[in-house]
Amino acid sequence: MAALGISTLGRKVTTLSETSRAYLLEIRALSTDSNGNEILVGLSVDETDFYLKFSELSTTNDLDISDEDRSRYLELSEKHEATRLSIIDGEIELREDKPSRH
Numbered sequence: 001m002a003a004l005g006i007s008t009l010g011r012k013v014t015t016l017s018e019t020s021r022a023y024l025l026e027i028r029a030l031s032t033d034s035n036g037n038e039i040l041v042g043l044s045v046d047e048t049d050f051y052l053k054f055s056e057l058s059t060t061n062d063l064d065i066s067d068e069d070r071s072r073y074l075e076l077s078e079k080h081e082a083t084r085l086s087i088i089d090g091e092i093e094l095r096e097d098k099p100s101r102h
Contacts, residue, residue: 042083
């Protein structure tokens with residue numbers, strides 16, 4: 001999009017409802033990149049757009065999905081989940097190292 005002169009700075013994922021956004025934040029799946037763009041953790045803006053579009057198409061049982069797109073989706077899914085789980089592991093480690101006082 002930037003090549004077309006369209007700024008992607010500070011962009012929110014417009015296909016997400018506020019409920020979905022809140023859920024994804026809670027499970028540490030959604031974040032913002034260094035430019036303020038909303039992304040799925042571990043993925044770029046373009047990868048996030050592809051991943052979410054593919055997810056939407058796959059739930060509608062669209063039969064026109066290519067094997068190449070399926071393969072890319074699976075790779076992105078693994079990359080995203082690995083990053084998400086790493087974030088959760090880091091949060092657990094911080095809690096264990098510095099438990100809160102009551």
